[in-house]
Amino acid sequence: MASICIYLQIHQPYRLKHYRVFDVGNDSEYFNDAGESDLNNGRILRKVAEKSYLPTALLLLRMLEEHPGFRVSLSLSGIVVKQLERDAPEVLELFKRMVATGRVEILGETYYHSLAFFYSLPEFERQVAKHRELIARVFGVEPRVFRNTELSYRNDLGTWADAQGYAGVITEGWDAILGWRSPNFVYRPKGASQARLLLKNYRFSDDIAFRFSSRAWGEWPLTVEKFGQWVAAAEGDTINLFMDFETFGEHQWRETGIFDFLEHLPRELSKNPRIDFKTPSEVIAAYEPKDEVDIPHILTWADTDRDLTAWVGNDLQRSAIEKLYGLETGVLASSDTKLVEDWRRLQTSDHFYYMCTKWSADGDVHAYFSPYASPYEAFTSYMSALVDLEVRLRRGEAVSP
Amino acid sequence: MNIPFLVNMLAFVFSLFVVGAILGAAFSRTEVGSRVIAQARQKLRVLMFGWEFPPFNSGGLGVACLGLTRSLANKDLDLVFVMPKRLPGPVPFAKIVSAQIDQTQTEDGRTITYSVTDYSINSPVTPYVSSEVYANSKDGLRFEDGTPVYGTDLVSEARRYAKLGGAIAKREPHDLIYAHDWLSFGAGKEAKRISRKPLIAHVHSTEFDRTGGDGIDQRIYDLERAGMHAADRVVAVSGRTKQAVVDRYAIPEEKVRVVWNGIDKTTAPAPDPASPKRLSSLKKAGYKLVLFLGRITIQKGPDYFIRAARRVVDRDKNVLFILAGSGDMERQMMHLAASLGIADKVLFPGFLRGHDQHEAYALADLFVMPSVSEPFGLAALEAMRVGTPVIVSKQSGVAEAIPSALKVDFWDVEKMADLMLSVLESPALREELSRKGVAEAAGLTWDRSAEEIRSLIDGLTLRAA
Numbered sequence: 001m002a003s004i005c006i007y008l009q010i011h012q013p014y015r016l017k018h019y020r021v022f023d024v025g026n027d028s029e030y031f032n033d034a035g036e037s038d039l040n041n042g043r044i045l046r047k048v049a050e051k052s053y054l055p056t057a058l059l060l061l062r063m064l065e066e067h068p069g070f071r072v073s074l075s076l077s078g079i080v081v082k083q084l085e086r087d088a089p090e091v092l093e094l095f096k097r098m099v100a101t102g103r104v105e106i107l108g109e110t111y112y113h114s115l116a117f118f119y120s121l122p123e124f125e126r127q128v129a130k131h132r133e134l135i136a137r138v139f140g141v142e143p144r145v146f147r148n149t150e151l152s153y154r155n156d157l158g159t160w161a162d163a164q165g166y167a168g169v170i171t172e173g174w175d176a177i178l179g180w181r182s183p184n185f186v187y188r189p190k191g192a193s194q195a196r197l198l199l200k201n202y203r204f205s206d207d208i209a210f211r212f213s214s215r216a217w218g219e220w221p222l223t224v225e226k227f228g229q230w231v232a233a234a235e236g237d238t239i240n241l242f243m244d245f246e247t248f249g250e251h252q253w254r255e256t257g258i259f260d261f262l263e264h265l266p267r268e269l270s271k272n273p274r275i276d277f278k279t280p281s282e283v284i285a286a287y288e289p290k291d292e293v294d295i296p297h298i299l300t301w302a303d304t305d306r307d308l309t310a311w312v313g314n315d316l317q318r319s320a321i322e323k324l325y326g327l328e329t330g331v332l333a334s335s336d337t338k339l340v341e342d343w344r345r346l347q348t349s350d351h352f353y354y355m356c357t358k359w360s361a362d363g364d365v366h367a368y369f370s371p372y373a374s375p376y377e378a379f380t381s382y383m384s385a386l387v388d389l390e391v392r393l394r395r396g397e398a399v400s401p
Numbered sequence: 402m403n404i405p406f407l408v409n410m411l412a413f414v415f416s417l418f419v420v421g422a423i424l425g426a427a428f429s430r431t432e433v434g435s436r437v438i439a440q441a442r443q444k445l446r447v448l449m450f451g452w453e454f455p456p457f458n459s460g461g462l463g464v465a466c467l468g469l470t471r472s473l474a475n476k477d478l479d480l481v482f483v484m485p486k487r488l489p490g491p492v493p494f495a496k497i498v499s500a501q502i503d504q505t506q507t508e509d510g511r512t513i514t515y516s517v518t519d520y521s522i523n524s525p526v527t528p529y530v531s532s533e534v535y536a537n538s539k540d541g542l543r544f545e546d547g548t549p550v551y552g553t554d555l556v557s558e559a560r561r562y563a564k565l566g567g568a569i570a571k572r573e574p575h576d577l578i579y580a581h582d583w584l585s586f587g588a589g590k591e592a593k594r595i596s597r598k599p600l601i602a603h604v605h606s607t608e609f610d611r612t613g614g615d616g617i618d619q620r621i622y623d624l625e626r627a628g629m630h631a632a633d634r635v636v637a638v639s640g641r642t643k644q645a646v647v648d649r650y651a652i653p654e655e656k657v658r659v660v661w662n663g664i665d666k667t668t669a670p671a672p673d674p675a676s677p678k679r680l681s682s683l684k685k686a687g688y689k690l691v692l693f694l695g696r697i698t699i700q701k702g703p704d705y706f707i708r709a710a711r712r713v714v715d716r717d718k719n720v721l722f723i724l725a726g727s728g729d730m731e732r733q734m735m736h737l738a739a740s741l742g743i744a745d746k747v748l749f750p751g752f753l754r755g756h757d758q759h760e761a762y763a764l765a766d767l768f769v770m771p772s773v774s775e776p777f778g779l780a781a782l783e784a785m786r787v788g789t790p791v792i793v794s795k796q797s798g799v800a801e802a803i804p805s806a807l808k809v810d811f812w813d814v815e816k817m818a819d820l821m822l823s824v825l826e827s828p829a830l831r832e833e834l835s836r837k838g839v840a841e842a843a844g845l846t847w848d849r850s851a852e853e854i855r856s857l858i859d860g861l862t863l864r865a866a
Binding site: 384 | 405677679680682683685687688721723731732735736738739740742744745749759760766775811
């Protein structure tokens with residue numbers, strides 16, 4: 001028996017507008033670009049909702065109705081939930097209906113889609129708690145499986161989740177940490193007693209998320225029949241297909257046939273009595289862990305490096321994030337809710353991703369995901385906004401006794 | 402057909418446009434062509450070759466051309482300012498000029514289009530960069546559709562311009578030829594070959610300045626050298642530049658005159674008191690602002706600025722450094738600031754113009770110009786004019802002209818940091834430098850520069866006559 005475990009990530013950052021030196025001390029609305037650019041958050045959200053969130057959620061709902069055995073799980077950052085409430089409430093309603101079927105699990109993560117775990121554990125815990133409250137309020141459920149931003153993981157995250165009573169943690173099934181082992185089993189995080197580790201099968205996941213429409217790929221076009229054969233032939237207990245929700249309709253446009261693929265997947269796979277669908281919690285409950293996995297260094301699901309270098313790999317990114325967390329004490333002491341909220345929104349990992357210069361001086365590889373003309377533009381706006389945060393802190397200090 | 406004759410005749414890609422610059426105190430651009438033509442024949446006629454002219458300019462060369470020609474026009478001269486290429490401007494003001502001047506014809510009945518063009522640009526990159534950098538630059542002068550204004554190879558553009566020089570000299574009556582920098586030297590030299598009138602070559606910068614002395618372009622050096630040698634007089638913008646002209650281009654010392662650049666309301670309009678003072682928010686929050694404003698290139702020494710900043714921050718956390726401008730070293734400077742741990746103390750606002758630029762000059766507590774090699778350095782005067790204390794490198798020409806300003810070797814970052822801290826920590830010193838700076842800048846007018854050039858012209862034309 002093998003299970004298909006699908007989890008889809010839903011997240012949108014509050015993109016920082018072009019923030020100039022002349023704005024410092026004068027304009028503290030960092031995220032309110034209202035123009036035609038890709039920095040207008042409401043505009044982006046409505047566009048993605050139309051292209052991906054709405055059609056995909058409608059399709060998934062229908063699939064849940066038609067196939068009683070179908071399962072899919074979601075992880076939503078807190079800030080995407082807030083943006084959906086404001087700009088696309090109909091999408092959120094569909095997600096709620098999905099969760100109400102009882103066959104859609106919601107995962108835990110940080111409210112701000114941040115890298116706080118690696119910079120400030122107390123702040124990380126505050127954001128996880130804030131996310132739990134939001135998920136309870138909106139969906140009426142409590143996350144039992146945790147996924148850290150960008151599937152980032154290290155042994156201490158596993159022991160943290162274990163101590164918090166999570167059933168498991170999700171991360172990347174990267175060869176370098178698995179060695180000869182397969183990602184298609186449940187594992188134990190090093191040092192954990194109860195919690196389990198679920199690992200992304202990046203080959204199958206990327207076949208859908210990245211290669212689906214690539215005509216340069218030898219297996220193009222990917223059909224559900226072909227995919228069903230691969231899955232049936234795979235060894236192991238669980239095949240974890242983890243990807244962005246936007247894969248459907250945004251990264252892979254409707255014209256590629258991605259929606260047809262998704263729609264026919266449950267029917268095709270259920271032809272094989274040895275295959276079923278499970279949520280992460282169900283996988284953890286159904287299968288015994290095969291081994292302990294030791295991940296002493298940070299692992300993520302990004303790029304060929306599978307580490308944090310896309311976010312904090314260059315000195316600009318490190319300067320920015322160190323400065324940001326250096327402000328923590330002052331910001332929290334200010335008890336200025338707007339200031340705290342802005343500081344937290346600036347923790348979202350996307351801001352650092354936009355400053356990545358990893359593959360070329362122009363950051364071409366990341367250009368698709370960046371609304372800025374260059375990583376340097378992203379950096380200058382970000383640093384100017386941080387100086388504005390400092391100015392606000394200083395003013396607060398001047399006011400308070 | 403109303404196509405300019407020269408275009409057909411020479412079959413060059415670029416057409417000829419002559420900017421009849423200049424006018425009296427009112428400097429109304431709509432009068433440009435008519436007054437020049439109407440008053441032409443009684444005055445001494447100067448045929449001036451340039452490369453850029455504000456507002457379509459990218460740096461100090463265009464500014465100097467504007468300042469000088471405007472003031473020279475008040476000195477009983479008839480000036481015709483030639484540019485190699487018409488630069489179509491999307492603004493109304495360019496159309497006004499062209500419409501009026503379309504009627505202008507030369508004696509032999511051919512149409513010459515006079516045009517002052519307006520075109521806003523993003524970048525200070527042009528004649529002041531090396532040809533190679535220019536070719537590689539993504540930020541060069543560009544038309545709206547992205548095509549470069551002057552092509553990708555400055556040297557070949559300058560050579561084509563030179564070929565036109567003779568044709569223009571035949572058509573534009575003149576008593577003296579005047580050429581600004583190497584891009585125009587070829588045209589001036591060719592004009593002189595045709596008309597045998599005296600030639601003045603004005604050196605605003607040399608190839609050694611632009612490259613920081615490292616890896617000069619031999620072709621450009623050759624053009625500079627040939628232009629200076631062909632000239633009857635060479636004008637250098639500073640004693641420092643004169644020394645380079647004598648030492649590196651083998652021009653006899655007696656042939657070179659030093660004429661400092663100037664500053665007045667023509668080239669640096671006084672800040673509007675009603676203009677925003679957004680940077681004052683930073684100052685109210687307790688920060689002191691140190692400004693660098695210029696192209697972020699090796700010539701301007703931005704790296705020394707940042708290294709000095711590192712030392713200042715060690716002593717005073719309330720200082721912010723603003724590195725304004727763009728250029729091929731901008732990204733490298735961001736990495737440098739980050740690697741020195743002061744990424745949060747060095748802000749990069751990009752290329753500033755208009756209000757932004759005035760505000761930066763006026764509200765900075767200190768302006769620093771750490772140029773490695775600066776023929777003059779007008780930016781220092783712009784800061785002084787609005788009362789901002791300046792520190793300039795000893796390797797900048799302007800240092801000769803501003804006795805009160807603080808000076809330091811560009812490489813001596815320790816001393817530079819000490820001077821910065823002295824100014825920032827001492828209101829009395831700041832006040833003193835501000836007061837003297839305003840007075841010294843006030844004495845350095847374009848009129849003063851033009852007066853010196855006028856007497857040089859008189860000397861040459863009298864001799865020629």
